[in-house]
Amino acid sequence: MKKFLATVLTAIMVVGLFAGCQADAPAETGDRVFRAGFITQAMSNESQAFSWREFQRLAPEFGFEMQVFAGENEPMVEVAGIEQCIALGFDAIFVNPSSIESVIPALMQAKEAGLIVGMFSSELPPEFHHLRDFFVGSDDFLGGVQAGEFVSEHFPDGANFVEVGGQAGHDAQIKRRDGFRAGIADNIIELDSQNSPTGWNTHEAMAIMEDFIVMYGDQIDIVWCHWDNGASGVIQALQNAGMHDVFVIGVDGNRTGYAQVREGVQALSVGQSFTNMAKQSLENARTMLLGGTVPAENIIPLDMVTLETIDTFVEPDW
Amino acid sequence: MTKQLHLRRTQITGFVMEYLVFVTILVLVIVTAIVQPNFSTAQNFTNLMRQFGPLSFVALGMTFIIIGGFIDLSVPGIISLVAIITLSLVDTIGEVGAMLVGLALGAVMGCLNGVILVVSGASTQAKALFITFGMSQLYGAAALLYTSGTSMNRTFINHPMPVTSALGQGMVGFLSLSFVVFLCFLFVLYIFQSRTALGRSINYTGGNIVAAELSGIPTKRIMVLIYAICGFMAAVSAIVLFSRVTVTTPTVGANFERDAIMAVVVGGTSLLGGKGSVLRTMMGVSLVVLMSNCMNLLGVQTHLQEVLRGLILVTAIWLDHRRHR
Numbered sequence: 026m027k028k029f030l031a032t033v034l035t036a037i038m039v040v041g042l043f044a045g046c047q048a049d050a051p052a053e054t055g056d057r058v059f060r061a062g063f064i065t066q067a068m069s070n071e072s073q074a075f076s077w078r079e080f081q082r083l084a085p086e087f088g089f090e091m092q093v094f095a096g097e098n099e100p101m102v103e104v105a106g107i108e109q110c111i112a113l114g115f116d117a118i119f120v121n122p123s124s125i126e127s128v129i130p131a132l133m134q135a136k137e138a139g140l141i142v143g144m145f146s147s148e149l150p151p152e153f154h155h156l157r158d159f160f161v162g163s164d165d166f167l168g169g170v171q172a173g174e175f176v177s178e179h180f181p182d183g184a185n186f187v188e189v190g191g192q193a194g195h196d197a198q199i200k201r202r203d204g205f206r207a208g209i210a211d212n213i214i215e216l217d218s219q220n221s222p223t224g225w226n227t228h229e230a231m232a233i234m235e236d237f238i239v240m241y242g243d244q245i246d247i248v249w250c251h252w253d254n255g256a257s258g259v260i261q262a263l264q265n266a267g268m269h270d271v272f273v274i275g276v277d278g279n280r281t282g283y284a285q286v287r288e289g290v291q292a293l294s295v296g297q298s299f300t301n302m303a304k305q306s307l308e309n310a311r312t313m314l315l316g317g318t319v320p321a322e323n324i325i326p327l328d329m330v331t332l333e334t335i336d337t338f339v340e341p342d343w
Numbered sequence: 344m345t346k347q348l349h350l351r352r353t354q355i356t357g358f359v360m361e362y363l364v365f366v367t368i369l370v371l372v373i374v375t376a377i378v379q380p381n382f383s384t385a386q387n388f389t390n391l392m393r394q395f396g397p398l399s400f401v402a403l404g405m406t407f408i409i410i411g412g413f414i415d416l417s418v419p420g421i422i423s424l425v426a427i428i429t430l431s432l433v434d435t436i437g438e439v440g441a442m443l444v445g446l447a448l449g450a451v452m453g454c455l456n457g458v459i460l461v462v463s464g465a466s467t468q469a470k471a472l473f474i475t476f477g478m479s480q481l482y483g484a485a486a487l488l489y490t491s492g493t494s495m496n497r498t499f500i501n502h503p504m505p506v507t508s509a510l511g512q513g514m515v516g517f518l519s520l521s522f523v524v525f526l527c528f529l530f531v532l533y534i535f536q537s538r539t540a541l542g543r544s545i546n547y548t549g550g551n552i553v554a555a556e557l558s559g560i561p562t563k564r565i566m567v568l569i570y571a572i573c574g575f576m577a578a579v580s581a582i583v584l585f586s587r588v589t590v591t592t593p594t595v596g597a598n599f600e601r602d603a604i605m606a607v608v609v610g611g612t613s614l615l616g617g618k619g620s621v622l623r624t625m626m627g628v629s630l631v632v633l634m635s636n637c638m639n640l641l642g643v644q645t646h647l648q649e650v651l652r653g654l655i656l657v658t659a660i661w662l663d664h665r666r667h668r
Contacts, residue, residue, distance in 0.1 A: 071592060074492020193645040220645040222652075224597050227588040228397065235390040236639035239381045254494055257590040265393075265512055266386065281496045281590055288498065343493045 059089050059117065059314055061307075062110035063145070064103055066123035068095040071279065072299055073121065075343030076145070079303040080119070087307040089117075100127035107131040110140065117141035117310040120157075125149060125196070132156040141313050143306045146299075147196065154321070158313060161305045161323040163297045165197045168327050169204020172274050172295050175329065176209055176247055179272065179292070183212030184246035187237045189230045189259055190220035191251035201251050201276060216241050221255065231258030238266045247272045253282030253294055260290045278328050279343050286330055296328035296338065363662060364609060364626045368633060375637040382640055389514070391636055392522040397422075397584040399525045399628045401599050402606040403532055404453075404576025406624040407569040409607050410536075412549035412616025414468045415570065417456055417475040418577045418603060420482025422596025425449050425581040427486050430495045430591055434502050442506065446578045452482060453574015457567035466552055468614075479600075486593040494592040497585070511586035521583050528579070532572075532621045545569060550617030605652070606631045609659040613666070630655070 063080050065073040077093045084091045092115075094106025103122045110118050111134055118140055122128045125147060132149075135142050136156055146162040176186070188205070191198035198220060206215075217237060221229040230250060237245065248263075248271055250256040256275035263271050275282050278296015285291035302325050309319040328338050375382045401418055408415045429445030436444070456478050465471055497504060513520035536542040547555040548565045556562045580599065585591045610627025612619025634655070638648045 068487055068492060070594075071492045071494055074487065078491060190645075193649070217642065219639060222645050222649055224594075226597065227590050227592070227595070228584060231588050232390075232394050232635065233639060235394065236387075236636060239384060239387045239390060240379070240640055254590050254592060257496065258588045261511075261587070261589050279494065280499070281494055284496055284498045 057088065059311065060113070060115045061089050061091050061117040061119065061310060062106065062113075062115050063091060063093045064106040064110070064118055064120045064122065064128075065093065065095055065145075066103065066121055067097045068093070071343055072146075072277070072297070075341075076121075076299040076303055078343075079300045080307070083300075083304055083307055087311045089307055089311070096123060098123045100124040103128055104131040107135055111135055111138045115140060116314055117143065119143045119145040119161075119306045119310075121145040121147050129153055129156065141310045143310055145306055146297075146302060159306075159309050159319050159321050159323060161302050161309065161325065163302070163325050163327050165200035166204035166207075167324075168276055168295045168297070169201040169206075170208035171204075171327060171329060172201075172249065172276070172293065173205040173208020173213070175293055176213055176249075176272070176274065180213065180246065183210075183214065184272075185214050185216050185241070185244050186247035186249055187216050187234075187241065187245055188218035189233050189237075189248060189250040189255055190218060191225050191255070193220035193222055198251055205249055213247070216244060225252050225255060227254050227258040229258075230255035231262050234259045234262035235265075238262060238268065243268075245271055247274065250275045253277040253279050253285070253291075256285060256291055256294075257281055260285060264290075278330050278338075279341055283330065283335065283340060286332060286335055289332060292331065294328075294330040296330045296341070298325055298328060299343070300339075301325045361611075364611060364623075364630055368626070368630055371630075371633055371637050375640060379640045382637070385517070387636070387640075388517075389519060391632060392519040393587060394632050394636060395525065395628060396519075396521040396587055397580045398599065398602050398606065398631065399625070400528065400576045400580040400583060401573075401603040402610075402624050402628050403525075403528060403621055404573035405600075405603040405607050406610075406612055406619060406621050407532075407536070407545055408573050409604070409612050409614060410549045410616060410619045411545050411565060411569045412468065412552060413460070413471040413566070413569070414604070415453075415456065415475045415573050416472060416600050417452070417478040417482060418573070418600040419594075419596035419598065420479035420486070421449055421452050421574055421577040422581040422584065422599055423486040423591075423593055424452070424482045424489070425578040426585050426591040426595050427490055427495060427593055429582060430497070430500065430585060431489075433500050433504065437502060438504050438506050442582055445582055446575060449578020449581070450571050450575040452478075453577070454567055454571040456574065457570030460570070461563045461566050468616075483594065483596075490593050492593060494590055497589040507582075507586040510583060511589070521587070524579075524583070528576075529621055529625060536621060541565075541568070546617055548616075602631055605656045605659070608663060609655060611663075613663055614660060615663070 063077055068074050080091050096103035108131060132142055142157045144157045144160040148160045149157055190202055219233045248259050250259050253275040256273055259273055273291045274293045275291055276295045278294045282294030286294050305323050312319050425445045425448055429441045432441035432444055456475055460471055460474055465474060509520055515523045544560045544565055547560055548562045552562055606627035607624050608614055609630055610623035612623055
């Protein structure tokens with residue numbers, strides 16, 4: 026019986042490894058092949074799964090062989106991933122942890138071991154900037170600001186908004202919330218704000234919106250939702266209540282966001298280009314490994330995806 | 344006189360403890376209705392019935408697991424995989440066909456959990472906890488591999504989906520269709536649990552598995568059965584979930600096991616196994632859904648909502664311990 030149990034658990038671990046730790050085919054560039062690890066918070070996060078796909082696709086172009094280490098939102102697993110990259114003698118790591126603070130000691134070790142450290146989509150606090158060689162990502166605060174400015178331009182005479190925030194306490198949720206408030210004009214008034222309590226779950230966003238509709242009804246002009254899949258739930262709640270003229274804004278610029286913008290039920294999706302982030306990260310790491318220098322901060326511009334601009338962007342497939 | 348007073352106090356305490364969920368629901372409803380008049384509107388009533396949806400089905404399935412003396416953490420994986428596979432099959436085999444495949448898949452995954460528990464000789468909640476957690480990882484990883492981490496939206500599907508639309512938004516009189524479906528399941532499972540020998544065997548197995556085995560109850564088959572029921576109900580939940588929100592991701596089932604266990608235990612089903620009922624679970628689900636709705640309407644901050652949820656779960660477990668010591 027115990028043997029059977031051990032076999033089952035081993036099988037589960039093997040499948041987990043396939044899902045969470047895969048190496049792509051070696052690069053065939055003719056030049057030196059560099060080895061890099063992508064340490065990400067979770068492959069269950071769609072944007073991270075997509076990022077890893079883009080890293081794999083682009084790695085050969087920049088002469089890299091890559092491996093992913095998915096933390097599944099466990100800081101200790103992310104730390105173990107970094108330590109493993111050091112032990113395996115990797116040339117570079119691209120890190121997007123679930124908890125910035127917990128990986129700091131491991132990043133120190135990586136720097137001491139001479140690895141190129143690139144922060145991917147998540148930035149270290151200023152006092153620890155010396156532990157990374159560069160940061161590549163979009164600015165969640167700026168995303169919030171741009172969304173706020175967009176709203177103010179659209180409602181010059183003022184309007185009321187409710188906020189359906191992302192995962193409570195998440196770095197992106199906090200920055201998007203603060204950025205939006207910094208971007209809106211004084212005549213854009215907040216009616217209420219709630220966050221998804223347990224994750225970036227669509228059904229939680231929908232339940233929050235249903236409750237907002239009960240409380241504020243026609244007073245709601247704008248819904249500022251922190252993620253496009255959440256905006257799907259918001260839109261569904263609005264449609265069920267017969268409220269078709271509410272201005273819904275989401276963040277991500279994923280397939281769902283694009284579809285909703287095209288359909289005319291979402292006014293704006295603030296898009297993050299993970300393709301460009303992966304490309305920039307690989308380019309920076311290669312330049313540094315060949316002895317060059319790169320800017321420490323590489324902010325990838327956010328795409329303002331609206332019905333007017335949607336055809337100017339490459340359709341995402343995540 | 345003192346003896347009588349003591350007796351009366353004990354009776355009152357016993358009554359309050361037995362019906363604490365009902366009392367809490369009543370207080371919550373009255374306070375919210377007074378503070379927030381919009382609570383008592385027809386629209387909020389409809390919302391509550393719809394919010395009842397996905398969680399209520401999982402909780403019904405989880406009730407049998409907990410009465411049987413076990414636990415099932417594989418629910419998030421099953422919901423995620425069923426939701427993704429069902430939606431992806433709609434264009435190929437049609438809406439009803441895809442739903443039937445999804446339901447069958449849920450039952451098979453549940454069955455597999457039960458078989459693994461039986462074969463591995465797991466007879467305690469602790470072992471079930473680890474094995475089903477592992478299975479959840481496995482099913483979740485399969486959902487991720489199947490979709491490469493991308494989400495699926497109903498708008499990407501070309502085939503018409505009238506059943507899904509009705510399940511998500513339809514009304515039967517003043518009741519939402521998903522709530523009517525829930526009542527049907529509740530009725531069938533209540534009859535199964537209370538009026539059939541097999542249903543009662545689940546209680547005996549959870550009460551004392553050794554004694555149940557000695558009295559000729561096929562405890563191993565019971566284990567497979569309860570996990571199959573839970574898997575099937577998780578699949579129903581997945582279908583109701585994507586019918587409601589129109590989008591699904593490979594992690595859409597996250598945290599459902601937590602709320603389902605909370606609803607079952609808060610309802611009064613004993614974590615020790617052997618005692619409980621699906622009707623009690625309905626009360627537990629009502630409390631979980633109402634609490635969330637009321638706190639949102641009262642403007643309680645998300646972090647505080649989480650604190651209150653945790654407190655209620657701890658209180659329910661403490662009361663369960665007091666009742667059965």
